[in-house]
Amino acid sequence: MVEIGRLASPRAVMALTDYLKSQGIETHLEHVAQGTAIFVVDDSHATAAQREFAAFIHNPMDAKYLQASWDVGDNRTKLDYGAPGLQLLSQIITGAGPVTLITLIACVAIYIAMLFMPEAIFSALSFFGATSESHWQFWRLFTPSLLHFSLMHIAFNMLWWWYLGGRIENSLGSGRLLLLLVVAGTLPNMVQFFFDGPNFGGLSGVVYGLIGYSWVMSQWAPQRGLVLRPALMGFMLLSLVLGFSGVMGDNIANNAHLAGLLAGLVQGWLDSRRKS
Structure with missing residues (x-):
């Protein structure tokens, strides 16, 4: 059996497993500290199930889950995951692992x-x-990566850190994300210092590292369950170009962004060649 992820809400577990069942994927559930761990019984279905887990985390209200509950399980007319505040908290927790949450x-x-x-x-x-x-x-x-100087700065970085870091950690484990955090949170700082001096901060270099890593893994090892839409990679590359052009202002650590992206690409390439 292969674990594909963990969910805190019992109703969310039911919705996802009903959908997997409708797709011919048999699951096994175990209660753990973080809620419920979902295992795929047949290892050959693990990759498809991991993709569906990631899709569910980021859009649990999709109509297909309600339809699956009508077809094979609970036929309530509305998927109830609890109070809105608890829904958000549950989604934040289940969409990330310990490294993602502790860093955030x-x-x-x-x-x-x-x-x-x-x-x-x-x-x-x-x-x-x-x-x-x-x-x-x-x-x-490393520690300058933890510094943020405005609400917009930290909001942007934390959103992408949670979204991309959580997907990497849920798909590949905490060790891979921790290594990426340390590498992409250290080398870009050194590069930024070399070009522009010591007055900088932010997790942006790591975010670009996550983008590069996710893109390589989605291209070269899609069976690992990481899928990155090409449009997102294009958006981040455009942001990088605009940053170097000066359009986005002078207080942007462009060299750290580029170094982080390259670090993520290299680590993604190395991990995509691993057998496990």
Whole structure:
């Protein structure tokens, strides 16, 4: 058996497994700390089931799930996942794994702390040379990735981190995402420092890394369950070009974005060649 994911809501589990059953995919359920783990009985159906799990996470109200419940399971006239607030929380939790959630919470907590203690937080987490106390503190190679300087900045990065990072973690495991986070959260910082100095921050380099990684995996190893629409890759490449052109302003870490994208492409290529 192969685990395809975990859901916190029993009704969500029912809707998805009813749909998988309608597609001829038999599942097995086990109760775990995060809710219910869904396993595919026949390993040959694992790839298709993983794709359906990802599609369900991002659009659980699709009419096809209600239709499946009418055909093979619960025939309620409306899919009820609970109160709207609980629905959102459930979707956030089930759409991500521990690495995704811990990183998201850390970034938000640091952003809130910066609202009250901007100088202290920046001094503690900024890149080498940004403050007089930063020498020999190796964590500064990575920690600028956790700094965000505006609500729009953190909202954009956290949305893409949750969406792309959650899909990678649910499909390939926490280890792969953690490695990508460390690599794409460190090398782009070094490149950005080399070209523009130490005053920068944000998870954008990692986001571009996730884009590059997901695109390569969807092209070269689609059986792993990662699917990235070409339009999304095109949008991010356009944003990168506009950033370097200066149209989007001067306070954008374009070199970190490019380095993150390249890091994701390379790691995606390496992982796509793995047998497991």
